[in-house]
Amino acid sequence: MGGDVKADRLDRVSRATYHHGALREELITASIALIESDGIGAVSLRRVAREAGVSPGAPYHHFEDRAALLNAVAARGYAALLEEARAAHAAAGSPVEAIGAMVETYVRFSRAHPAYAQLMYRPELSEPAKDPATEALAQAAIQLLTETVLACQASGGAPAGDPAPLVTMIWSICAGLAMLSVDGPLEQMTAARGSTIPELTGQVSALLQVMLVGSAA
Amino acid sequence: MGGDVKADRLDRVSRATYHHGALREELITASIALIESDGIGAVSLRRVAREAGVSPGAPYHHFEDRAALLNAVAARGYAALLEEARAAHAAAGSPVEAIGAMVETYVRFSRAHPAYAQLMYRPELSEPAKDPATEALAQAAIQLLTETVLACQASGGAPAGDPAPLVTMIWSICAGLAMLSVDGPLEQMTAARGSTIPELTGQVSALLQVMLVGSAA
DNA sequence: GGTCCAATCTAAACGGTGTTCAGAATCTAA
């Protein structure tokens, strides 16, 4: 509030106990709620603190800074996404189908949890040097995808050779498709065609599988 | 600065003329320079104004708000990218090669102009309801890609049928690859493999072409 | 029980931000 002469106005609502008890958790859930209702721009540390009925300085006992809080939220998103991807992978009948299922899962998740999506694909918002937990999650996701690609190649469901380009390509499709479907442009395109995003996503997934199998020979 | 009792400190450096003359342009270039040197977080309207030697209120005669300024910068990026994509398209020997070239161009551009890239793939930073010029550029880019895909299909270089899924997939690869290569994760992956991003991008592009042709039958 | 320490929270402050507004300075057209 700057060098105001009079003090900051009342920043919190009164609470029965001096100690909050589970502030860290409530800060995270309040952030998610705020992103979901008013967009990521509405998430200020002060506002989150207000929402939790706590003074502006309190969050600093649980998070180093604003970025760390957003990081924690993003980490939660990564964990949930990885879980869903694993489930989709397990439910698929073949490695090729698993790849298609993972792409669709990626998009479905991003659309179902826009709050997470807005954070996860924008590392500069949850800077500085992602915490190790997030890093481990990302690593696990890449590994899951790499294993699936290898299985595809082994079963003749994908072009042979170095799996890295294939992994990168599929990863890009996931990230790009999720981003475009959350940010708007795809919405607009499907609407113009009298289609829907889930529909288009399914078609992209099917096409990808066709192309994988078709070029395996 | 809040309701400080004493006035804000000097916010601008003196200038010979009262009117700036080309403020709108200088605000845009100053923004680009700022993003390039200190990241997008460093771009505040006040700082840009200071950089241009102008008071904090002056930019509001040229841009409705901060988002509008960022939007103008992003529009410039879109225009430059479209131009490069068109050049790559024209230089390619076949429609399939053109698609590969466009993917590589997309990534190269994003890496060469991180300032633009940081804005272009994050519409929520340059909100509200993109101006018509930007919209037209995006539309032109989609059309260019769609035409190329149709040419591919006509020449037996891509699976036949509705071009929309193919367009969406390629678009996603471009956006995803560009995003991942700018934001870090790809950098890290290539480094671990003793490779580079341009190299990997080239491999992805080549793989995409192989898959397109291979699954055309 | 009491004592002491570490963790938590408050209140105030500092400097920064976006945005608005009245009024001064200047350009433009008549």
Next chain:
DNA sequence: TTAGATTCTGAACACCGTTTAGATTGGACC
């Protein structure tokens, strides 16, 4: 030359992230 529109200034308002000293509390040890 004058009138009106444009551009810019300077001050103000309400926010923001972050730091700090000091109050309050929980838990461990006696």
